[in-house]
Amino acid sequence: xxxxxxxxxxxxxSRRVRPLTTPAFQAGAILAIVLLLNSxxxxxxxxxxxxxxxxxxxxIFPFGIVPEKGVVSHVFWLRNTGDExxxxxKLVPNCGCTEAPLEKKHAAPGDSIRVEIAFGSGxxxxxxxxxxxxxxxxxxxxxxxxxxxxxxxxSEPTGSITMTPRSVDLGLQMADSARDxxxxxxxxxxxxxxxxxxxxxxxxxxxVGCNDFSGRLGxxxxxxxxxxxxxDLPKLVISKSVTFEAxxxxxxxxxxxxxxxxxxxxxxxxxxxxxx
Numbered sequence: 001x002x003x004x005x006x007x008x009x010x011x012x013x014s015r016r017v018r019p020l021t022t023p024a025f026q027a028g029a030i031l032a033i034v035l036l037l038n039s040x041x042x043x044x045x046x047x048x049x050x051x052x053x054x055x056x057x058x059x060i061f062p063f064g065i066v067p068e069k070g071v072v073s074h075v076f077w078l079r080n081t082g083d084e085x086x087x088x089x090k091l092v093p094n095c096g097c098t099e100a101p102l103e104k105k106h107a108a109p110g111d112s113i114r115v116e117i118a119f120g121s122g123x124x125x126x127x128x129x130x131x132x133x134x135x136x137x138x139x140x141x142x143x144x145x146x147x148x149x150x151x152x153x154x155s156e157p158t159g160s161i162t163m164t165p166r167s168v169d170l171g172l173q174m175a176d177s178a179r180d181x182x183x184x185x186x187x188x189x190x191x192x193x194x195x196x197x198x199x200x201x202x203x204x205x206x207x208v209g210c211n212d213f214s215g216r217l218g219x220x221x222x223x224x225x226x227x228x229x230x231x232d233l234p235k236l237v238i239s240k241s242v243t244f245e246a247x248x249x250x251x252x253x254x255x256x257x258x259x260x261x262x263x264x265x266x267x268x269x270x271x272x273x274x275x276x
Contacts, residue, residue: 051139052109053082061202063149063243064253065158066121067166071239072255073118074202076145078134080107088113090135091145097122100132100145117145118239124151149255159252160196161217162189163244170233170260181233186225186242186256190217194248198223201253202243207233208258210242217246227258235263 061074080086086107091100100117107113117132131146152158154166164187190196196217203210209228217223227242240258245251 049084050082052080052084052086052107052137053140054086054134054136054138054142055079055081056143056145059143060146060148062253063119063147063241063255064245065152066119066149066241066255067257068121068123068125068151068153070167070241070257071118071120071259072149072241072243072257073116073204073239074147074241074243075205076115076117078107078113078115080109080111080113080138082139083109085109086111086113086136086138088134088136091115092133092135093117093130094133095130097124098130098132115145117147119147119149121149121151125153126151158254159246160190160192160248160250161198161244161246161252161254162191163187163254163256164189165256167257167259168227170229170238170258171262181229181231184227184229186227187222188217188225188244188246189222190219190246192248193219195219197247199245199247200225200242201245202241202255204240204242204258207236207238208240233260236260237263 056076056078058076061076063072063074066072078086078088086109088102088105088107091102093100097120098117099120100115102115104113115132119128119130121128127148127150129146129148131144133144134142136142168184168186188198197215198217199214200210207230209230211226211228213223213225215223225242225244238258238260241255242258243253243255245253
């Protein structure tokens with residue numbers, strides 16, 4: 001009596017029901033689980049905030065050849081590419097020869113912060129690389145602001161071009177001052193036997209301007225660049241620079257310091273542009 005029902009079950013229903021552990025069923029179950037997990041991950045990613053993030057279009061700036069005892073500067077732009085406000089707490093140069101004042105600390109998503117760093121070449125000689133660390137609330141990678149230069153004495157060659165003068169002291173320009181400002185001429189000469197393409201890759205964006213110059217210098221040719229200084233400069237202490245680039249068989253960069261150590265009317269020995 002007990003064996004017949006078992007025989008009917010085994011010989012009938014068990015042959016009509018497919019096992020739940022067939023390869024096709026297992027593959028379908030795994031696929032469903034993977035799709036479910038991916039949809040959950042996508043939902044979390046879409047709702048999660050990225051936080052503030054810093055992007056610098058140009059993390060390394062080469063000044064090229066700079067004179068001894070000069071001050072050169074470059075403007076970096078820090079863009080907040082995140083989705084929360086960015087706060088810069090501190091800029092930390094790795095050397096006392098570098099200054100990086102923090103004029104603006106906050107940037108909304110999509111906005112940028114202007115950072116102008118100044119390097120005093122002092123008595124350095126040869127290749128110099130310095131950087132400024134950024135302390136902030138940014139998430140992800142935060143780049144350092146790096147610049148490179150080759151400090152050379154006035155008697156040393158400057159690659160494929162010569163530049164005269166090697167620096168501009170605004171204190172010597174005051175006798176020529178005028179109501180609308182005044183000008184200084186800088187001469188660039190191609191000392192190679194081949195043509196060079198000349199560009200201005202860095203120029204002051206405040207108080208000091210220069211004519212829109214770009215073009216070619218033939219072998220041995222000389223070109224004049226006009227620098228214009230605004231009439232309110234006597235009230236300021238500044239350290240600016242202009243960087244020229246000559247492209248030929250090799251690329252040469254030369255940077256011209258523009259400085260004024262003390263404003264008009266200051267007492268002798270007053271504080272001027274820092275050079276270390």
